[in-house]
Every structure is written in C-alpha cells, then in structure tokens.
Amino acid sequence: MPGVLLESKGLVKDFGKFRAVNGVSFAVEEGEVIGLLGTNGAGKTTIIKIFATLLQPTSGDALVDGISVLGESVEVRKRIGYLPETPSLYEHLTGREFLRFIGSLRETGDLDRRVDELVALFGLEDFIDTLVGTYSKGLKQRLAFAQAILHRPKILLLDEPLLGLDPRYSKFAKGFMREFGAGGGCVLVTTHLTEMAENICTRVAIIHRGVIKCIGTLDEVKKQTNASTLEEAFITVVEERK
Amino acid sequence: MPKAYSVYQADIQSGFAIFAERTRKHPLMFIWFFILFLTAVWLIAAIITSSLSDPALVIGGFNVKWAYFSVFFIFFTLGALGTHFRLMRNPDLTLVLSSPISHRQVMLGKLMTTFWLNMGIYALGISSMLLVTWLSGMRQFIWLGLYVELTLLAMLGTIAGYLISVLGSVRPLARKGAFLLMGSMYLTSVWYALDLPYYPLCAMLLIMMGLASAEIYFSAAFFLEGWNAQTTVRAEYSRTEAQFFLGVLKRVPVSDGARAVAGKELLFNARTRENLGSVLTIFGIIAAEVGAIQTLGPRHDLKMQYARLVYPIVNAMAVYVGAILFCAVEGMTLLGKEAKSFWVVKSMPVRGSEVMKGKALSAFLSAIFLLAVAVPVPWLIYHNPLYVLFSVAGTLSLIFTYLGIGLWVGATVPNFTTSFRGTPDIITLYSTMMLCLVAGAVLLFPPLFLAITSKTVGMAAVAISVLIGALILLIGVRMAGRVYDRLEISM
Numbered sequence: 020m021p022g023v024l025l026e027s028k029g030l031v032k033d034f035g036k037f038r039a040v041n042g043v044s045f046a047v048e049e050g051e052v053i054g055l056l057g058t059n060g061a062g063k064t065t066i067i068k069i070f071a072t073l074l075q076p077t078s079g080d081a082l083v084d085g086i087s088v089l090g091e092s093v094e095v096r097k098r099i100g101y102l103p104e105t106p107s108l109y110e111h112l113t114g115r116e117f118l119r120f121i122g123s124l125r126e127t128g129d130l131d132r133r134v135d136e137l138v139a140l141f142g143l144e145d146f147i148d149t150l151v152g153t154y155s156k157g158l159k160q161r162l163a164f165a166q167a168i169l170h171r172p173k174i175l176l177l178d179e180p181l182l183g184l185d186p187r188y189s190k191f192a193k194g195f196m197r198e199f200g201a202g203g204g205c206v207l208v209t210t211h212l213t214e215m216a217e218n219i220c221t222r223v224a225i226i227h228r229g230v231i232k233c234i235g236t237l238d239e240v241k242k243q244t245n246a247s248t249l250e251e252a253f254i255t256v257v258e259e260r261k
Numbered sequence: 262m263p264k265a266y267s268v269y270q271a272d273i274q275s276g277f278a279i280f281a282e283r284t285r286k287h288p289l290m291f292i293w294f295f296i297l298f299l300t301a302v303w304l305i306a307a308i309i310t311s312s313l314s315d316p317a318l319v320i321g322g323f324n325v326k327w328a329y330f331s332v333f334f335i336f337f338t339l340g341a342l343g344t345h346f347r348l349m350r351n352p353d354l355t356l357v358l359s360s361p362i363s364h365r366q367v368m369l370g371k372l373m374t375t376f377w378l379n380m381g382i383y384a385l386g387i388s389s390m391l392l393v394t395w396l397s398g399m400r401q402f403i404w405l406g407l408y409v410e411l412t413l414l415a416m417l418g419t420i421a422g423y424l425i426s427v428l429g430s431v432r433p434l435a436r437k438g439a440f441l442l443m444g445s446m447y448l449t450s451v452w453y454a455l456d457l458p459y460y461p462l463c464a465m466l467l468i469m470m471g472l473a474s475a476e477i478y479f480s481a482a483f484f485l486e487g488w489n490a491q492t493t494v495r496a497e498y499s500r501t502e503a504q505f506f507l508g509v510l511k512r513v514p515v516s517d518g519a520r521a522v523a524g525k526e527l528l529f530n531a532r533t534r535e536n537l538g539s540v541l542t543i544f545g546i547i548a549a550e551v552g553a554i555q556t557l558g559p560r561h562d563l564k565m566q567y568a569r570l571v572y573p574i575v576n577a578m579a580v581y582v583g584a585i586l587f588c589a590v591e592g593m594t595l596l597g598k599e600a601k602s603f604w605v606v607k608s609m610p611v612r613g614s615e616v617m618k619g620k621a622l623s624a625f626l627s628a629i630f631l632l633a634v635a636v637p638v639p640w641l642i643y644h645n646p647l648y649v650l651f652s653v654a655g656t657l658s659l660i661f662t663y664l665g666i667g668l669w670v671g672a673t674v675p676n677f678t679t680s681f682r683g684t685p686d687i688i689t690l691y692s693t694m695m696l697c698l699v700a701g702a703v704l705l706f707p708p709l710f711l712a713i714t715s716k717t718v719g720m721a722a723v724a725i726s727v728l729i730g731a732l733i734l735l736i737g738v739r740m741a742g743r744v745y746d747r748l749e750i751s752m
Contacts, residue, residue, distance in 0.1 A: 068751075097610040101604075112528065120521055125610060
C-alpha cells in the first residue's frame with residue numbers, strides 16, 4: 020500500500036487581513052503527480068511554500084513524509100526538491116559553481132559525477148561554466164530544475180515548472196515528472212495550464228480564493244463539475260464562485 | 262519636467278511607505294534612533310563649543326577647514342551612494358527606461374530624489390544642532406554666514422556625488438578612471454576653495470554647482486551605457502578567486518553548510534568588487550594620517566597637550582569606519598542582499614545558525630585586513646610593539662563586536678529590496694552605527710585608561726575586550742540564526 024508523502028490538514032495562511040489559504044486539506048501518496056490548478060492569487064504558491072517550509076501556516080499543519088513543517092523543518096527540507104515560480108539564482112556564480120554550492124549545502128555524495136549527470140540531462144554542457152547572470156530565462160529555469168533534483172529527493176514541489184522553457188525542454192520536463200511519479204516519488208505541481216495537468220497529473224485539485232473546490236482524478240473532477248474537459252471544469256469552478 | 266517629477270514622486274511615495282512600515286513595525290527602534298541622534302548632535306555641539314572656547318584644541322586652523330570639508334564629503338558620499346543604488350545599479354528601472362520618457366528626465370527625477378533626501382538629512386542635522394545648543398544653553402556657533410556656507414557645501418556635495426556616480430559607472434576601467442578623475446576635481450577644488458574668504462567662497466561654490474549641473478545634463482549621453490554596465494553581468498570572470506577562497510576555507514573547522522555559504526559570499530564579493538570602494542576609503546584615511554604625521558611631525562613635537570590626542574583619535578576613527586563598513590554594515594546586508602535569491606539557501610536543509618556562521622566567517626575574512634590598518638600609525642607615533650599590539654587587539658575586539666551586532670540587526674530587519682543590495686533603511690543604519698560607537702567606547706575606553714597607568718593591566722583589559730567581542734559575535738550569530746529560521750519568504 021502506497022504511503023502518504025504529503026499531507027495538508029486544515030491549512031490556513033493569512034497575510035495580515037488577507038486569507039490566502041483557507042482550510043485546505045489533501046494528501047498525496049507515493050507515485051502520484053498532483054496538479055494544483057487555480058487563477059492568479061488563488062493560493063497555489065502559498066501552499067507549495069508552506070510545504071517547502073518557506074512560509075509558516077497560520078493554523079493547521081502540513082506533513083512531509085510524516086514530518087510536520089512546524090517541527091523539524093531541516094528534516095523536511097532534506098526530503099524535498101523545490102522549484103519556485105520565478106527562480107532567482109546567484110548571477111555571479113557559474114552554473115557548475117551554483118550546482119556544487121547546492122550539493123555542498125545538501126551534503127550530496129559524489130557531487131562531481133552527479134553534477135555532470137544533470138548537466139547532460141538538462142542540456143547545459145555549453146553554458147555550465149559561464150556565469151548564471153548571462154543565461155537566458157529558459158536556461159535559468161533548467162538550472163533551477165536541476166538543483167531541485169540534485170540530491171535525488173522523493174518529493175518534488177514545483178511551482179509553474181514550465182515557465183520559460185522552450186517546447187523541447189517543456190516536453191522533457193513533463194516526461195520527467197511523469198517518470199518521477201511512476202518511479203515511486205510524488206510531485207506537487209502548480210500550473211495555469213490545463214493541458215499540462217491533463218497530460219501528466221494523476222490527480223488535480225482546483226483551488227479558488229484559498230479553498231480547494233474539487234479534487235480527484237481527471238474524470239472525477241469533470242464529473243463533479245459536469246464538464247467535458249478540464250479547461251471547462253476549471254472555468255466552471257472559477258466563474259461560479261465570482 | 263512633469264515626467265521627471267513622476268519618477269521623483271514614485272520614489273518619494275515608495276520610500277515613505279517603506280519608512281512608515283518600518284516605523285510601524287519597529288517603533289522602539291525609531292525612538293532609539295532619535296535618542297542616539299540627539300546625543301550624537303549634542304556631543305558634536307559640545308566639541309565645537311569647547312574648541313571655540315579653547316584654542317589649544319585647534320591646530321593651525323586644521324579642524325575648521327576639515328569640519329567644512331567633512332560636511333561636503335558626507336553629502337558627496339551620500340549623493341554618490343544614493344545615486345549608485347537608486348539609479349545606476351537599479352534593475353527595477355527597466356520598465357521606466359522602456360517607457361516613452363527621455364533618459365535625461367529619468368536622471369532628473371532621480372537627482373531630485375537624491376537632492377531632497379540629502380537636504381532633508383541636512384535640515385534635520387542643522388535644526389537638531391540649533392535645538393540642542395539652545396536647550397543646553399551652549400554658545401550659539403551657527404551664524405547666518407556659516408549656515409549659508411554649510412548649505413552650499415551640502416548642495417554641491419550632493420550634486421557632485423550624483424555626477425561622479427553616473428560617470429563612474431561606465432566601463433572599461435580606463436574610461437571609468439578618466440571620468441572618476443574628472444569628477445574628483447570637485448573634491449580638490451572644494452578643498453582649495455575653502456581657503457577663500459566668505460563671499461568669494463560662496464561665489465565659487467555656486468559656480469561649481471552650475472558646472473556640475475551642466476555636466477549632469479551632458480552626462481545623459483553615458484547614462485544608459487553606465488546603467489547597462491552596472492546591471493548586467495559580464496561574461497568574464499576569474500577562476501583563481503574561487504580556488505583561492507575554497508583553499509582558505511578548507512582549513513577552517515566549520516560544517517560543510519557554513520563553509521559552502523562562506524565560500525559563496527567570498528566569491529560573490531570578489532566578483533562584484535563590492536568592497537573595493539570601502540577598502541580604498543580606509544587605506545585613504547590611513548595614508549592621509551601617515552601624511553599628516555610626516556607634515557606636522559610626531560606626537561612629541563606637538564606643543565599643545567590636547568593636540569597630542571589627534572593621531573590616536575584619527576587612527577581610531579579609521580579603524581571605526583573600517584569596522585563599521587566591513588563588519589556592521591556588511592553584517593547588516595548579508596541576509597538582505599540575497600534578495601530574490603533567498604529561496605536558494607532557505608530551502609536547503611541547513612540550520613539558520615550554520616547559514617549565519619558561514620556569513621559571519623566570510624565577513625570576518627573580508628575584514629581581517631583591518632588588523633593591518635591598525636599597525637602603521639601606532640608604530641610611527643610610538644615605535645613600541647606593545648602599542649601596536651594594543652591597537653591590533655582593540656581592532657579585533659571591534660571586528661567581533663560590530664560583526665555580531667550587524668548580523669543580528671541584519672537578520673532582525675532584513676531589506677530584501679533588490680536595488681538596495683541588502684542595505685537597511687536609514688534609521689536602522691544610523692541607529693546601528695551609533696550603537697556600535699557606544700559599544701566600541703564601552704569596550705575600549707576602560708583598557709585605554711588602564712593602559713595609561715599600567716601597560717600590563719591595560720593589555721590584560723584589552724584582551725578581555727577581545728573575549729567580550731568574541732562572545733558578542735557568538736551571541737549575534739546565534740540570535741541571527743534563530744531569526745533566520747523564523748523568516749518567511751512571501752515574495
């Protein structure tokens with residue numbers, strides 16, 4: 020029986036008087052790729068950041084591999100790979116220096132070989148020894164993706180991972196996420212792209228104004244919203260809650 | 262003009278919003294700032310009035326001219342730094358520069374911001390001085406003529422600082438050097454103009470202001486080039502820096518996480534040349550003092566008793582400025598300058614205490630050259646290794662203490678605004694500087710007075726100061742680490 024790797028229990032997050040996340044509960048098991056779909060400001064990034072221990076919940080709890088983000092945050096961070104929405108990287112380090120820096124912080128063994136593997140995987144060979152500040156947006160995204168999986172985590176938290184990627188690496192990233200889930204890991208991914216969610220997610224959750232409005236497999240979500248496509252389901256949820 | 266005014270208005274509005282937010286969040290720090298500020302103003306007023314009543318404190322007009330020049334230099338530095346961060350190194354200007362507004366208008370808007378902010382600081386300083394002297398019944402020493410001269414110096418300093426910041430932003434080094442040399446003419450011109458009587462001096466300052474304004478108008482031709490040079494990363498870099506720093510750090514007994522953070526910081530500083538200006542400033546002060554010793558003669562040649570304190574005081578000032586820049590200010594910016602890249606370290610499985618330890622280590626290694634700064638002046642004056650040792654130990658104590666304070670303040674009120682490179686708001690900055698001044702006095706005056714009666718007791722006392730400094734650093738790192746662990750990333 021697959022174990023639960025991510026669990027959100029009545030999660031609430033307030034920013035001053037604004038409630039960004041309002042009592043969100045869900046669980047993600049091994050082998051799952053779950054997509055968080057929502058409009059801008061729906062609370063997707065806030066949920067991901069809480070799991071990444073970058074934000075603390077106002078109330079409720081989030082568990083990563085059974086460990087509460089409110090407790091041993093270092094242990095939580097050991098288990099996750101995190102890719103933010105717009106990854107700002109150290110511009111005065113080379114790509115290789117950046118990955119080695121991440122490897123040192125994560126105490127990754129056989130670092131040189133692992134860095135070479137990732138460089139080949141993400142097609143960074145021609146750029147890896149130049150300063151990150153000279154990279155294009157897509158290259159930075161590939162490098163940021165590489166750092167997220169450098170330590171071979173079981174759990175991936177990806178915030179809009181396809182932003183800035185060209186069609187070739189976009190396809191690669193989608194394939195990677197599918198394989199990652201199939202290999203026993205779990206992926207929590209936020210996206211605006213219903214097409215991507217349909218392609219790679221085993222389940223999707225539509226979130227609106229900090230609340231999960233529906234969650235389940237693609238068919239279950241369509242059934243819950245009486246829609247024929249995920250895009251239609253998404254619009255139905257967002258429109259009816261205006 | 263309206264477009265330039267919009268740029269200025271946006272700056273002032275956002276600056277005021279940040280200021281109001283900080284004041285609301287940290288009202289005690291605001292009150293503390295005013296107490297420290299008024300105390301500092303009172304001290305300066307007391308020194309000036311006692312200097313005026315006791316001519317023995319004046320060495321051949323040395324301090325009067327220097328006092329005038331200091332006012333010019335302070336506003337020159339504020340103008341240059343403000344422009345550097347607000348205009349030349351501000352990546353957020355991309356949207357403004359791509360709007361249908363001329364670069365000259367953008368420059369004018371930013372000049373207005375820098376000018377009025379500096380004038381605000383100047384007005385605050387002068388009015389506080391008047392208030393303090395009036396309340397304490399001191400002799401009033403600000404007469405109308407002096408007020409006019411100081412105002413003109415502050416205005417010229419700001420405009421010349423702005424100009425040098427714009428011109429000094431271009432590349433390559435040879436062109437930058439030529440422009441900086443041109444801009445530095447204002448420093449030498451003001452220095453010599455200060456020998457003139459009142460009316461010619463005022464006229465000269467007004468002429469220089471007009472000249473600088475005209476140069477700013479024409480410097481618009483270089484503005485975009487300078488802005489691009491400052492906001493984009495050059496492809497060239499040196500590998501030797503990385504190898505050198507990692508080699509040094511391998512020998513330091515800290516965790517892998519702390520070592521990685523320290524290595525990243527050192528490499529980053531070396532590649533961005535962030536501390537180059539500060540290093541040059543410190544060595545400039547020491548070189549000026551060594552020059553003064555050569556000109557005025559060693560301490561025993563100075564007939565007036567108080568004047569004998571001038572060299573140690575200037576030396577202490579150089580060390581204080583160095584320790585403030587490399588330890589307190591650097592410590593304050595270490596977290597904030599991560600800006601939007603903060604997620605990188607924060608999402609790693611490394612405790613806050615280890616991250617802050619790594620940052621402290623990098624700052625300490627950057628500041629260690631200050632120990633060498635503490636050597637030449639005591640040696641030239643006293644020719645006694647014990648005095649040199651005392652000076653070095655005192656400096657080490659300041660390095661530890663200021664770094665501890667800086668790290669703690671920087672973690673407590675970090676400024677993640679990209680264009681500020683982690684520099685905290687002005688209230689935090691000056692409060693911390695003054696807190697450091699008080700801490701330095703508390704740590705070093707007792708050993709100094711004890712050393713006058715017994716050298717052995719004085720040395721023992723300064724050794725205790727070093728230990729206290731180390732303890733403050735440890736506490737600072739630990740407290741900063743705790744604050745770091747609680748920090749949230751909502752940007």
